[in-house]
Amino acid sequence: MTTQPTTTYLNVTHGLASWLLTKDHKRIGLLYLVVVSIAFALGGVFAGLIRLELLTPPGDMVTSDLYNRIFTMHGVAMVFFVLIPAVPAILGNFVLPLQLGAKDVAFPKLNLLSWYIFVIGFIFTAFAMVMGGVDTGWTFYTPYSTTASNSNVMAAGVGVFITGFSSILTGVNFMVTIHRMRAPGLTWFRLPLFVWALYATSLVQILGTPVVAITVLMVAMERGLGLGIFDPTLGGDPVLFQHLFWFYSHPAVYIMILPPMGAISECIACFSRKTVFGYSFVAFSSLSIAVFGFLVWAHHMFVAGISPYSAMVFSFLTFAVAIPSAVKTFNWTATLYRGAIWFKAPMMYVYGFLGLFLIGGLTGLFLASLGTDVHIHDTYFVVAHFHYIMVGGAIMGYLAGLHFWWPKMTGRMYSDGLAKVGAALIFIGFNLTFFPQFILGYMGMPRRYHMYPPEWEMLNVLSTGGAGILGIGYLLAVGALLWSLKYGAVAGDNPWHATGLEWTTQSPPLPENFVETPIVTEPAYNYAHREIKVV
Amino acid sequence: MSEVAAPAHAVGHGHDALHHHAAQQHHFESLDQQHEASTLGMWFFLVQEVMFFGGLFTAYMVYRIWYPEAWAEGSRELDILLGGINTVVLIGSSLTMALAVRSAQVGSNKGAFRWTMLTMILGLTFLVIKFFEYEHKFELNHVPGANFVFEGPHANQVEIFLSLYFAMTGLHALHMIIGFGILAWVAWLAHNERFSREWSTPVEMTGLYWHFVDIVWIFLFPLLYLVDRAGQLG
Numbered sequence: 082m083t084t085q086p087t088t089t090y091l092n093v094t095h096g097l098a099s100w101l102l103t104k105d106h107k108r109i110g111l112l113y114l115v116v117v118s119i120a121f122a123l124g125g126v127f128a129g130l131i132r133l134e135l136l137t138p139p140g141d142m143v144t145s146d147l148y149n150r151i152f153t154m155h156g157v158a159m160v161f162f163v164l165i166p167a168v169p170a171i172l173g174n175f176v177l178p179l180q181l182g183a184k185d186v187a188f189p190k191l192n193l194l195s196w197y198i199f200v201i202g203f204i205f206t207a208f209a210m211v212m213g214g215v216d217t218g219w220t221f222y223t224p225y226s227t228t229a230s231n232s233n234v235m236a237a238g239v240g241v242f243i244t245g246f247s248s249i250l251t252g253v254n255f256m257v258t259i260h261r262m263r264a265p266g267l268t269w270f271r272l273p274l275f276v277w278a279l280y281a282t283s284l285v286q287i288l289g290t291p292v293v294a295i296t297v298l299m300v301a302m303e304r305g306l307g308l309g310i311f312d313p314t315l316g317g318d319p320v321l322f323q324h325l326f327w328f329y330s331h332p333a334v335y336i337m338i339l340p341p342m343g344a345i346s347e348c349i350a351c352f353s354r355k356t357v358f359g360y361s362f363v364a365f366s367s368l369s370i371a372v373f374g375f376l377v378w379a380h381h382m383f384v385a386g387i388s389p390y391s392a393m394v395f396s397f398l399t400f401a402v403a404i405p406s407a408v409k410t411f412n413w414t415a416t417l418y419r420g421a422i423w424f425k426a427p428m429m430y431v432y433g434f435l436g437l438f439l440i441g442g443l444t445g446l447f448l449a450s451l452g453t454d455v456h457i458h459d460t461y462f463v464v465a466h467f468h469y470i471m472v473g474g475a476i477m478g479y480l481a482g483l484h485f486w487w488p489k490m491t492g493r494m495y496s497d498g499l500a501k502v503g504a505a506l507i508f509i510g511f512n513l514t515f516f517p518q519f520i521l522g523y524m525g526m527p528r529r530y531h532m533y534p535p536e537w538e539m540l541n542v543l544s545t546g547g548a549g550i551l552g553i554g555y556l557l558a559v560g561a562l563l564w565s566l567k568y569g570a571v572a573g574d575n576p577w578h579a580t581g582l583e584w585t586t587q588s589p590p591l592p593e594n595f596v597e598t599p600i601v602t603e604p605a606y607n608y609a610h611r612e613i614k615v616v
Numbered sequence: 617m618s619e620v621a622a623p624a625h626a627v628g629h630g631h632d633a634l635h636h637h638a639a640q641q642h643h644f645e646s647l648d649q650q651h652e653a654s655t656l657g658m659w660f661f662l663v664q665e666v667m668f669f670g671g672l673f674t675a676y677m678v679y680r681i682w683y684p685e686a687w688a689e690g691s692r693e694l695d696i697l698l699g700g701i702n703t704v705v706l707i708g709s710s711l712t713m714a715l716a717v718r719s720a721q722v723g724s725n726k727g728a729f730r731w732t733m734l735t736m737i738l739g740l741t742f743l744v745i746k747f748f749e750y751e752h753k754f755e756l757n758h759v760p761g762a763n764f765v766f767e768g769p770h771a772n773q774v775e776i777f778l779s780l781y782f783a784m785t786g787l788h789a790l791h792m793i794i795g796f797g798i799l800a801w802v803a804w805l806a807h808n809e810r811f812s813r814e815w816s817t818p819v820e821m822t823g824l825y826w827h828f829v830d831i832v833w834i835f836l837f838p839l840l841y842l843v844d845r846a847g848q849l850g
């Protein structure tokens with residue numbers, strides 16, 4: 082039986098100040114974990130309210146105005162404060178320097194500053210929630226957000242603007258870290274695929290986020306000073322807002338999904354005891370997603386009156402950007418083929434991810450086709466599609482990574498059985514919640530209404546029931562992890578017998594990660610040359 | 617050096633590990649690695665700055681194509697002389713900034729201090745002139761918003777032009793004010809003789825930032841002040 086190491090990053094200093102002033106990337110990762118979890122709980126409560134209202138056909142629980150605010154706050158909390166920071170800021174912060182064999186990220190002070198910026202942005206947004214919420218939808222479309230709104234658009238907008246800089250600075254920090262902080266021998270093509278994914282994500286963060294920041298700023302000026310940049314009565318154009326917004330917000334989808342994809346690559350290699358099939362293809366697919374993701378934004382605007390010729394180009398490019406995602410999915414499957422599958426809790430999430438991401442990705446193609454998009458635009462089909470990607474893909478990938486690295490982060494092992502039950506409930510609950518929404522959307526149920534005709538009641542009841550199971554699944558997963566902190570077995574340095582430098586140091590790691598800087602002499606995922614000690 | 621093929625920057629460069637420069641942070645292997653990280657980080661930061669201003673430039677471009685007459689009308693409201701003087705002032709400040717970097721790199725703290733101060737003075741000159749331009753617009757009620765007054769057939773569209781004028785030059789001025797603060801810090805470091813041939817990273821990074829802010833103005837001046845003004849001055 083292994084015992085806990087005596088000095089770790091967790092116990093080297095004590096007290097609140099030692100956490101709030103820390104420059105240790107591992108502690109900063111945990112700081113993000115706390116705030117993101119709070120936001121996730123908040124967003125989850127809003128989601129629950131939405132599903133409760135939709136349990137019955139009439140809009141009897143909340144007014145339509147309050148309903149607008151509920152789904153907006155759900156979207157704002159989940160997109161900007163959960164999905165975007167979850168994997169890069171929590172797992173990325175914790176794991177990246179460890180995987181590179183570095184003592185820390187390139188700019189530790191900037192890293193802490195990013196967290197504070199994130200928290201300040203969150204406070205502004207939480208303030209907007211407390212003061213009565215925002216009713217624009219998470220997209221802040223004009224004129225909902227300008228002349229047609231009397232809710233707290235300013236506070237929420239400022240919150241999103243500020244949070245954006247946290248994302249940008251983290252992106253700068255990670256890119257420099259990957260370029261300049263690699264251990265001797267750790268060449269680009271020996272990097273774990275999680276690092277490639279973070280690099281591609283950072284690229285999107287520094288190229289896209291500033292554009293949405295300046296766009297939100299323009300909306301704020303329009304609202305606060307009465308300018309008319311997006312106001313058609315003054316000669317402005319609301320569609321310009323949509324272009325600028327989606328120029329960021331489509332690539333933002335890749336900020337949310339690329340890092341979980343990286344975590345999936347790590348887990349699949351480890352639990353199949355094989356190197357990832359087509360390593361360089363998977364690595365470059367991340368980069369090509371990052372680059373081509375910038376050329377598809379107008380697929381959100383096919384019915385907004387854009388020129389049919391540009392719509393055709395954007396439709397074609399949207400089909401094209403599905404290719405690198407497909408490359409990843411095929412290569413993951415090929416990695417499983419004839420692997421020595423070790424079925425632990427992270428692998429449950431990997432399987433869940435593969436199935437749900439596949440459905441989410443393929444239904445995206447329905448929306449990319451100009452003809453079908455006219456039919457299903459702004460219906461529950463769209464809602465179901467992006468939840469399959471964002472929750473079925475991104476959150477499942479996040480949970481896979483969290484369960485994979487948890488023993489490294491905490492030094493403790495959770496109950497595998499309990500974690501698996503949680504994963505199963507999440508998978509079942511998720512499908513029950515969102516699969517009926519594909520059908521509802523195809524039948525024409527529009528999104529963002531608090532009532533619907535009685536013939537859609539059965540599918541909506543299923544969806545609400547599924548949301549309940551999903552919620553219980555999350556609580557169980559969180560419970561299993563928290564339980565391990567006190568009662569979990571001591572994990573040891575490398576409970577999964579995994580490759581990767583993060584597993585060569587103790588769990589939880591030393592304050593400066595490694596006793597001495599490691600030297601890398603082998604490619605990533607060299608499982609073929611490892612003794613298999615599967616228990 | 618180790619035997620394995622290693623990215624050159626990641627190894628200790630054979631520096632004596634026992635003699636760290638005072639400015640070297642402990643998580644870097646060497647001062648060179650730290651310098652390279654800072655430089656790369658600054659360039660990546662400037663990339664995001666380009667995108668940040670890019671949103672406004674996009675809006676400018678769209679509306680200029682839609683409303684060419686209003687753009688010409690609006691542009692004629694701007695003071696070409698003050699704008700021109702400011703352009704010269706700002707280019708001058710880039711020269712003094714470059715000289716400050718050069719002084720620090722050859723280890724002259726005195727030179728770095730002097731050139732940094734001069735850069736600050738030129739930057740301040742720019743901001744003062746900009747302030748008078750803004751004030752004049754306030755007097756004429758040419759500031760977009762509730763009190764906006766403009767005679768002419770394209771008043772609404774001129775208002776959009778002036779909105780973008782204030783947004784773009786205002787954001788630029790904000791960058792100058794931040795740069796002014798950073799320059800003050802650099803001057804203080806130089807005053808305390810902190811730079812040497814081995815270490816002048818803060819001056820170099822400030823230089824990159826300052827030149828970027830300068831380049832933004834190089835684009836703003838013709839786009840805002842020089843629309844359809846061939847043959848006129850003032």
Ligand SMILES: [Cu+2]
Nearest residue numbers: 331378380381
């Ligand atoms: Cu999109």
